[in-house]
Amino acid sequence: MDADELAAWLRLLLTPGVGRESARRLLGAFGSPQAVAGATRAALAEVVGPRQAAAVAAGPPQLQAQLAAVGRWLEGGSDRHLLTLGDAAYPQPLLESPDPPLLLYVQGDLGTLGVTALAVVGSRKPTAQGLDHARRFAGAFAESGFVVVSGLALGIDGAAHEGALAAGGRTIAVLGTGIDRLYPQRHVDLARRIAAQGALVSEFVPGTPPLAENFPQRNRIIAGLGLGTLVIEAALRSGSLITARLANEAGREVFALPGSIHAEQSRGCHALIRDGARLVETPAEILDELRRPAGLLQPAPRPRLRATPRSAADGPHAPRDPAAAALPGGDADEDPLLQALGHDPISLDSLQARTGWPTSQLLARLLELELRGQLVRLPGGLLQRRGLA
Template identity: 40%
Template sequence: MSASSLPASLPFGTLVACLRLARTEQVGPRQWHRLMGLYKTPEAALEALCATRRRPTGRGGKTLTPAPEADILREIEATLAIGGRFLTLLDAGYPAPLRHVPDAPVVLSALGDTACLHKAAIGIVGARNASAAGLRLAESLSTELAEAGLVVVSGLARGIDTAAHRGALHRRGLTVAAIAGGLDRPYPPENAALQARIAEQGAIITEAPLGTAPLGRHFPRRNRLIAGLALGCVVVEAAPHSGTLITARMACDYGRELFAVPGSPLDPRCRGSNDLIRNGAVLTESAADILPHINSLRAGLPPVWEDALPLLSRRLATPPPAPQLSTTALPAGQQVSDAGTATTEPECCATPSAHPARPAAPPPRTPTHPDPASEARGNVPQDILDLLSFTPIAVDDLIRRCQFSASAVLIALTELELSGRIITTVGGHVALAGGQAETRG
């Protein structure tokens, strides 16, 4: 059945039947398609399950018991009360790219402008305990993609996901957050305001009903939403065996293009993403590495995409401006800083492929207000180490990304430099010293 032959919205009784089936234990996407093949409509499938509920019909001989209608009616009422809506596989409004993956969710709960779910999108995912350099690159990359007319899709997690959403919102671009819990359960809690802003400028989607706490077992399902909605997926920092690599694998399974940002081989946060490049992912340092692939990616998908890239053809046709730098070669071990001045690069970072290229200056952000209570409770030097990588970053930028005061950060940096765990480069940049790739969680 093509999307054009589907109704714009379902009759209320059909929606209730869809939700009852979707909330039935052991009725996943594949079981749903089997039921539709047998009974043709959700109402008929539900009636059959109710008539044979005493017989074992699920995996392991378990009885399939449809969700109570009263529970579904309460869920519908509560979802509509917060401005949400439902999108089912039987709706024309179901996200076009996601519809064509084999395990597409039967029902999605959505908040915000669902029209952006039909536009060409790129996923950006990465480490929760990301370095400050990784956060900066993810944010600037997301801004560039949004300016090119693409929707940025991510998972609203700490670290790279948060930076990706903020980068898209900076230019009032569109971004979609796929979450693991219910629409009323922002996670992590500190991203509640960001989730509300995304709902205003983009969309929030989830497979989970209202009230669902985001548990560990829910995140792989969230990951498939990211992989299925996007034309391709960009990985910025990923440790081996991380959840980020699950999303990357799903993107490959769905026939999407995989992009990865290179990082230092000494940083455990970059080993997974470096391995993706080793195995064929497109090495990505800026949006210029992604945009040339967009048209071919769109051509390989069913013709259901809305042509919503007014800026893309212009962006691809215009070569990037030449950098306004002297043609005189820099001495070995030096590179150009954000201000255009030469800075000494630490020896362990002298190889260009060993770390992400320094991106253009990130969009201006309001500095985070220092939290004295956090400084009193936390281990400031260790928290600073978690943000640092082998790629030098300006101290001012580091302070903006911390919840600590400037004085606390400077004191911690002094302690870390004296202990040999970080190095300071010319121009006020700091980086991990060789062999100090310490991360947590």
């Protein structure tokens, strides 16, 4: 893409008051962004009306600065790419979705966009079991040759990316910011590992900060990239339910993992199941469902990728602080042991692995919870949290 074409694309997409639908109408009428930029105001008005025609004719006020920002980003490495709808590398499932981005910034391996993908999304404040489920399901999908798509958010998104990477697979993180503005800060290292073993994707011009209104927009890209979307824990009002709705509108499969009736994080999944989402309990159920019809895309065979090394602080042998206030993604105001227990039955060994606490300290705290009526002991040596979330 040369500088004139890039300037025409940015002029079309960044002009205030001209949305994606109007931009598509203009492209349909004139054939290219350069032709739109060269059209008269009268010709533009015949397609989008006089007010938007005037805006397009004027162009965005910071066009030169934005053009320079995109140029600097592209020059930052050979793994940086800018795709339009007509590019061969533009992902076909996204192209066939109801609202594909007209311009896509990609950092990483372009080949990742051509592999059949599954989206995994969920709560930013998951239970301990939810994090385990996200890693396990994403790992199984990656081992089966699928790319795992998620949104780099704290909680389920991050765990899904981690699960795919740990399995030696590939993953795509769809950002709600400019591709050079990694958010949240806690996932900067994760994003770098994703770029090395998959791809980062954004429709927002470099330099775009984390704005609340942009994150629901990026959800349609997550839904559009995947052959199906799995929701693991979601509240009744959450971005994950938006992603599920968008996936359904795009004609993609929607799967939901049931959870405890006592957990707020399960209510969104239960609502999806009531509305027709497929209830699943194992990764195999999803893989079998997607592979059943003869005409569906199959994941391409691939050599197993070596998982990108994690930083020492994130590694499996990273030191644990028994006095830590909360698990990642959890509610810092809640007892950390209750967070670690989650809402499903758990063995003492698994609980100790989750907390990293010495046996004597863990047993003492469990006794406290049992005496307060917040813990019950089940057959088989299992423990379970008791009461409402």
